[in-house]
Amino acid sequence: MNGHRLHHRLATSLVIVGGLLLLIGCGGLAGGSNGAGTVGVRNGSLDFGTVAIGDSKILPDTLSNNTSSAVTISSIQGLGPAFQVTGVTLPIVLAAGQNAPFSVQFQPTDPGNPTTTIAFNGTNAQPYVSLSASGTAVTRGKLSPSPSPVAFGNTKVGANQTSTVTLSNSGGTDLTITQATMSGAGFSMSNLALPLTVHAGKAASATITFAPTGSGNFSGSTSFAVTANQQNSKVVLNFSGAGVASGTLTPNPSSLTFGSIPVGSNSSQSETLTNTGGASVTISQATASGAGFSVSGLTLPVTLASNQSVTFNAIFAPAGAGAASGALNIVSDASNSPLSIPFSGTGLAPGSLSANPTSLAFGSVQLGNSAHLSETLTNTGGSTVTISQANLTGAVFSVSGLTLPLTLTANQSVTFTATFTPASAGAVSGSLSVVSNASNSPLNIALSGTGTAAGQLAVSPTGLSFGNVAVGSSSSLNGSLNASGASVTVSSASVNNGEFVLSGISLPVTLAAGQSTPFTVTFTPQASGATSASLSFSSNAANSPAVQSMTGTGTPPPQHTVDLTWNSSNNAVGYNVYRSSVSGGPYSIVNSSLDGATAYTDNTVASGQTYYYVATAVDGSSNESGYSTETQAVIPNP
Numbered sequence: 001m002n003g004h005r006l007h008h009r010l011a012t013s014l015v016i017v018g019g020l021l022l023l024i025g026c027g028g029l030a031g032g033s034n035g036a037g038t039v040g041v042r043n044g045s046l047d048f049g050t051v052a053i054g055d056s057k058i059l060p061d062t063l064s065n066n067t068s069s070a071v072t073i074s075s076i077q078g079l080g081p082a083f084q085v086t087g088v089t090l091p092i093v094l095a096a097g098q099n100a101p102f103s104v105q106f107q108p109t110d111p112g113n114p115t116t117t118i119a120f121n122g123t124n125a126q127p128y129v130s131l132s133a134s135g136t137a138v139t140r141g142k143l144s145p146s147p148s149p150v151a152f153g154n155t156k157v158g159a160n161q162t163s164t165v166t167l168s169n170s171g172g173t174d175l176t177i178t179q180a181t182m183s184g185a186g187f188s189m190s191n192l193a194l195p196l197t198v199h200a201g202k203a204a205s206a207t208i209t210f211a212p213t214g215s216g217n218f219s220g221s222t223s224f225a226v227t228a229n230q231q232n233s234k235v236v237l238n239f240s241g242a243g244v245a246s247g248t249l250t251p252n253p254s255s256l257t258f259g260s261i262p263v264g265s266n267s268s269q270s271e272t273l274t275n276t277g278g279a280s281v282t283i284s285q286a287t288a289s290g291a292g293f294s295v296s297g298l299t300l301p302v303t304l305a306s307n308q309s310v311t312f313n314a315i316f317a318p319a320g321a322g323a324a325s326g327a328l329n330i331v332s333d334a335s336n337s338p339l340s341i342p343f344s345g346t347g348l349a350p351g352s353l354s355a356n357p358t359s360l361a362f363g364s365v366q367l368g369n370s371a372h373l374s375e376t377l378t379n380t381g382g383s384t385v386t387i388s389q390a391n392l393t394g395a396v397f398s399v400s401g402l403t404l405p406l407t408l409t410a411n412q413s414v415t416f417t418a419t420f421t422p423a424s425a426g427a428v429s430g431s432l433s434v435v436s437n438a439s440n441s442p443l444n445i446a447l448s449g450t451g452t453a454a455g456q457l458a459v460s461p462t463g464l465s466f467g468n469v470a471v472g473s474s475s476s477l478n479g480s481l482n483a484s485g486a487s488v489t490v491s492s493a494s495v496n497n498g499e500f501v502l503s504g505i506s507l508p509v510t511l512a513a514g515q516s517t518p519f520t521v522t523f524t525p526q527a528s529g530a531t532s533a534s535l536s537f538s539s540n541a542a543n544s545p546a547v548q549s550m551t552g553t554g555t556p557p558p559q560h561t562v563d564l565t566w567n568s569s570n571n572a573v574g575y576n577v578y579r580s581s582v583s584g585g586p587y588s589i590v591n592s593s594l595d596g597a598t599a600y601t602d603n604t605v606a607s608g609q610t611y612y613y614v615a616t617a618v619d620g621s622s623n624e625s626g627y628s629t630e631t632q633a634v635i636p637n638p
Contacts, residue, residue: 037067039094039120039128048106048135052173052229056107058086061131063102063120065094073128078118082108083133085118092120108137111172138172141200141228145237152210152241154306156279156333160211165237167192167224168203175228177204184220186212187239212243247277247306249334251341258316258345262383264437265407266317271295271341273330275304283310283332290326292318293343318347351381351410353438355445360432362420362449366486368540370421375399375445377416377434379408387414387436394430396422397447422451455486455513457541459548466523466552472607472638474524478504479548481519481537483511490539497533499525500550525554557607557638565599566628569617576616576624577602583612583630594618608637 042062051057065071073092076085088102108114114137119130146166155161169175178195182188192206212218220239225232252272261267275281282303288294298312318324323346330339355377362371379385387406390399402416422428432445460480469475481490489510493502504520511517521535530553536545564577574594578587579602590602605611614627 039071039073040064040066041120041129041131044131046104046131046133048133050136050138050172051106051108052140052171053108053111053137054140055229056105057135058103058105060101060103063088063092063094063100063129065096065098068096070095071128072122073120074123075121075125076118077121078116078130078133080116082106082114082135082137083116083118104131104133106133106135108135111137111139113137138200139170140231141169141171141173141175141198141226143175143177143198143224143226143233143235144168144170145224145235149238149240150208152239154242154244154278154280155210155212156246157212157214157243160209161241163208163210165206165208166203167198167206169198169200171228172200173229174199175226177224177226179225180206181223181225182220183223184218184239186210186218186241186243187220189222208239210239210241212241215243215245217242244279244306245277246333246335247275247279247281247304248336249281249283249304249330249332249339250274250276251330251339255342256314256344258343260346260348261316261318262348262385263318263320263350264386265384266315267345268296268313268315270311271314271328272309272311273304273339274309275306275334277335278306280305280308281332281334283330285329285331287329287331288314288326288343289329290324290343292316292324292345292347293326293328295328314341314343316343316345318345321347321349323347348383350437350439351379351383351385351408352440353385353387353408353434353436353443354378354380355434355443359446360418360448362447364450364452365420365422366452366540367422367425367454367542368489368544370419371449372417372419374415375418375432376413377408377443378413379410379438381438382410384409385436385438387434389433389435391433391435391442392430392447393433394428394447396420396428396449396451397430397432399432418447420447420449422449425451425453453486454540454542455488456484456543457488457490457511457537457539457546458482458484459535459537459546460516461548463549463551464521466550468553468555469523469525470638471525471528471554471557474522475552476520476522478518478520480516481505481511481546482516483513483541485513485542487512488539488541490537492538493535494538495521495533495535497531497550499523499531499552499554500533500535502535521548521550523550523552525552528554528556530554558636559603560605560607560635562602562605562611562613562633562635563599564602564613564615564631566615568598569625571619572617573620574618575600576618578614578616578627580612581609583632585612585614585627587612587614587627605633605635607635610634 046059048057071094084105086103086105092100115134117130117132120128122128150163152161176195176197188209190207196204198204218241222237224235256269258267280303282301284301286298294315296313302310326343328341331337360373365371385408390402398419400417427450430447434443435441464477466475491508501522533550535548538545574596576589577591577600579590580587611633613631617625
């Protein structure tokens with residue numbers, strides 16, 4: 001379809017009586033007023049900004065009688081706890097041309113962003129004029145230390161602990177810390193330069209240090225003098241701590257025996273150190289001695305409070321057969337430093353690997369296909385064997401299910417899969433070489449197989465011609481895949497042009513010799529003009545990939561327009577046309593200049609969309625009527 005024309009008539013008449021514009025007519029155009037005088041206010045919008053709760057702010061304003069007769073204001077609406085009008089007494093009688101000053105007071109009681117509309121009404125609630133008032137209410141600045149109180153716990157005599165205290169302003173106005181008074185033996189404060197202003201929502205910090213002068217409990221405090229909005233207050237931050245004597249480290253177990261461990265493997269045992277003294281202990285060094293011994297999971301330095309423990313692992317990995325001994329030496333500030341924990345263990349000789357079966361024969365496998373056989377490796381020796389490598393010769397052989405390195409204990413086995421994927425016809429051989437710490441490494445497993453010829457895959461027809469298809473529309477054609485000679489497995493398909501889409505076939509699919517399967521190609525042009533593409537089917541056939549060519553031409557979609565007409569309005573010198581994509585608006589004007597005729601053609605519509613139109617009439621004084629009755633236009637697709 002090359003055109004889409006909709007005709008809608010808007011019947012409206014326009015009359016100007018005594019300076020009042022009246023729009024009358026069956027088209028639904030509304031009226032408006034340009035009166036000669038009104039009651040007004042000098043400031044129609046009052047913004048009080050930010051005011052703290054408990055404070056107030058007053059802004060002045062003025063009422064003006066701009067009419068030619070006296071006006072009486074009997075009531076004021078929109079007042080409440082936050083907003084009040086002052087400076088006037090009701091009723092207010094304003095002679096013609098008279099002004100009356102007044103003020104609005106903002107005195108918030110709750111935090112937030114209150115707003116109101118203050119209306120000055122006459123007798124019988126006749127509305128004369130209104131103004132909007134708004135402000136932001138915040139709490140007065142408040143100092144909130146964190147943590148509070150500061151608890152240092154146990155601190156060894158002769159040492160010290162520090163704590164960073166965050167001094168947050170949780171109120172809505174700035175505050176100033178003018179003084180900080182410390183009390184309590186052993187406590188001190190640093191990194192706080194006074195006086196200090198902390199803005200609303202911001203924070204400062206200070207460092208509190210506890211250095212006990214002896215054993216026992218200590219307490220203290222800091223008293224902060226704070227000024228916020230010209231009001232003074234005090235905030236007290238309390239401290240506590242205890243001085244304790246040196247601690248003692250106790251190991252559990254007191255020694256570690258690893259037993260017999262095969263060479264090439266390792267054994268891990270858990271070790272726990274506990275502070276059984278009254279003060280904290282800091283471990284600074286942990287050194288393992290003796291060949292094959294080490295520790296893990298112990299990050300130094302580490303501090304243990306009284307009765308606190310740390311657990312880590314001791315490891316024995318023998319470098320050779322025979323007995324071995326060593327120790328873990330712990331250096332700390334405990335009373336029994338250094339602490340020594342003895343280690344002992346025995347290294348065992350490597351084991352031996354056996355293969356079952358000792359060789360793998362895959363037989364005849366069609367080109368493009370694969371054959372799979374299982375293989376099992378068993379540790380027939382007396383100690384653990386670690387397999388580090390599995391090396392293949394022969395590119396057509398592969399293994400899966402064997403993750404290396406792999407450790408087999410005595411009599412333990414691992415089973416994995418060997419795969420033969422011939423690349424050409426004829427017999428082929430290879431081997432799998434297993435490298436380990438076994439006594440018979442490397443272990444070789446012979447591999448053999450024969451590749452047979454692959455089948456053929458044909459696509460029919462070899463080309464698809466879609467002809468002319470409108471942009472935004474689609475056209476579909478069918479094709480088929482045919483196997484010959486031997487079975488063929490089609491693994492995937494690809495199209496090199498996004499305007500062509502393959503469907504109707506699920507891949508992968510296996511076709512026996514002489515079997516076929518259908519498919520569908522859909523052409524959806526995105527732009528005008530001729531285009532082409534190739535559809536490629538990948539398979540294990542000898543002639544893979546099988547390719548089908550495709551051509552098609554995109555033709556331009558039809559151009560749609562919407563024609564609008566309406567009845568003329570009296571005294572109108574022109575008309576405006578408005579459009580929206582939503583019923584009821586909001587509307588946007590579509591004519592670039594005032595339309596002097598009673599018709600308009602909209603050439604900017606899009607296929608598949610729905611539009612809603614209204615019109616207005618404009619007289620010689622540029623007075624514009626209200627919207628006409630809405631009309632709808634549904635645009636076809638494409």
